[in-house]
Amino acid sequence: MGSIVHHTHCPVCGSASIRPALSAKDYTVSGRNFSIWECSDCTLRFTQDAPGLDAIGRYYKSEDYISHTNTSRGLINKLYQAVRKRTLKQKRHLVSKTTGKKQGSLLDVGSGTGSFVKEMKDHGWQVTGLEPDTDARKLAKEHFNCELQDTDRLFTLSPHSFDAITLWHVLEHVHDLTGYVQQLKLLLKSGGRLIVAVPNYTSLDASKYKDNWAGYDVPRHLYHFSPQAMQILMEEMGMEILEFKPMWFDSFYVSLLSSKYQHQTTKWVSSLWTGIRSNLSALSDKGRCSSVIYIISLKEPK
Secondary structure, three states: OOOEEOOOOOOOOOOOOEEEEEEEEOOOOOOOEEEEEEEOOOOOEEEEOEEOOOOOHHHHOOOOOHHHHOOOOOHHHHHHHHHHHHHHHHHHHHHHHHHOOOOOEEEEEOOOOOHHHHHHHHOOOEEEEEOOOHHHHHHHHHHHOOOOEOHHHHHHOOOOOEEEEEEEOOHHHOOOHHHHHHHHHHHEEEEEEEEEEEEOOOOHHHHHHHHHOOOOOOOOOOEEOOHHHHHHHHHHOOEEEEEEEEOOOHHHHHHHHHHHHHHOOOOHHHHHHHHHHHHHHOOOOHHHOOEEEEEEEEOOOO
16 A cells, blocks of 8 residues: 555644645546645645655556646647647746746756756757656657656755756645755755746635645645745745746636536536636736746845
8 A cells, every 4th residue: 555644734834733624536546535634824735644655656647647648638638738839938938037048057847758848958958857757757758859867866966056947736746845845945056046836726716616626636736835835835945936927728727627527527618717717816916826836036145
């Protein structure tokens, strides 16, 4: 069976004021229900009794897990693939804008099958891509001729080496949350930027679909961030969030998947309308978007 991770205190702020919030089903692999708890102090949610590092691997082994298989099976995944071509360009522009560099050194953690690594390399960036899944690394080599390294390499890289470090929907998967963030901080150059994208359970689409919200993706997602929880995490680590950026397409993709989970078939009209409503609610507050990109820097001494 392998180990499980049981928290007696909040993984972000250390508070003992944690309690069950809801139960969510793993729709991708096991069909099991997992308990999601919430910290009343920092508002982080986390998957309680999640599989440990030695047991989590089998929960990623599904043809439907798109970041590891690059699948185009099914209409929703075909749409995802089409949209990704545009979002890769947007991500590249975001890295250049936030770092002030057209080219530089980039570390991409959790590179999946390598599409973002290839995008950045094609535009002159020196890129180190890390990916824990062996099959995903093989696909990166076959599809994009990208040589990704195992994520264990993170802790052997030279300090202060990178102008930008990106984690696109990765931090929620990491067992050693504070250890990872501390290492990412060490690897940033002065003036560098850490760019972290994660789902946001305080979004309108999350409140609409509740325990069927695809953004929970238990047990692969170990943590479920609110903007407040992310802010506190980075402050605890001696970093600061400079800006929130929305991921507008995520509200539609997540709503379509959530609708399928909830009804056993995709309700296209209602789920697309939910995506629109979610984005409208985030127009005045980017911290309410279905997924949020956090632009983070080292905290400069006063």
